[in-house]
Amino acid sequence: MSAPDPWEALKKFTDARIAIGRSGSSLPTREVLSFALAHARARDAVHAPFDADTLEAGLKALGLETVKARSRVADRREYLTRPDYGRRLAPEDAERIATLKVEPADIAIVVADGLSTTAIEANAIPFLSALLPRLTKAGFSIAPAVIVENGRVAIGDEIGALLKARLVLVAIGERPGLSSVDSLGAYLTFAPKLGRSDAERNCISNIRPAGLKPPLAADKAAWLIREAVRRGLTGVNLKEDTQTLLED
Secondary structure, eight states: OOOOTTGGGGGGSSSSSSSSOBBBBOOOOHHHHHHHHOOOOOHHHHSSSOHHHHHHHHHHHTTOOOEEBBOOSSSHHHHOOOOHHHHOOOOOHHHHHOOOOOOOOOOOOOOEOTTTTHHHIIIIHHHHHHHHHHHHHOOOOOOOOEEEEEETTHHHHHHHHHOOOOEEEEEEOOOBBTTTTOOEEEEEEEEETTTTOGGEEEEEEESSSSSSOHHHHHHHHHHHHHHHHHHHHHSTTOOOHHHHHOOO
């Protein structure tokens, strides 16, 4: 009879693969199958088609004007091999956004598929529906939301500059893990413009029901936005300090 696994009691606290047992010198069959399933779900999250129409309907239901756009990527395969293309708008879409007849706003919102369309489908609307009332209550004006296919985080710099926004928020699907294929990330950049570095952004990560729940993520994002605008910066010099406790 094998000794009890000392990690067994910790399994309830994490989705990480701990205390999975063994069968001889290998893994139990259930764990081999579970790993294969998790890997397939992660691949699906990356390659599943981006349903921009459904997302647009959800954003309009929240009261946002919307614009759909593409990055310079030709297809998903190129997206994975040319990150630089995913950081820039297709020229025709950049021109179209630049000529929109909109007033400069405090905040531009960008929603991009990133590396997980699963995350966008599951968590973009719940997160933004919790965030928008907080921004409205604080008196911020919001530019039309831009929905980007095959976009990366830095594409928000170009969009924010074209819309003349004081700050851009990019909600994007994060790289899927084997235990979290639906993580949404929210990146904040004050004074967006081409050439901003990642050190000049704040990131709220792992937004999903089993991670940082959308309402709590919205609290943190609203706090960061208020402080970013008040201090005129984002990035390493702005630390989130909401004193909000994580939910059980």
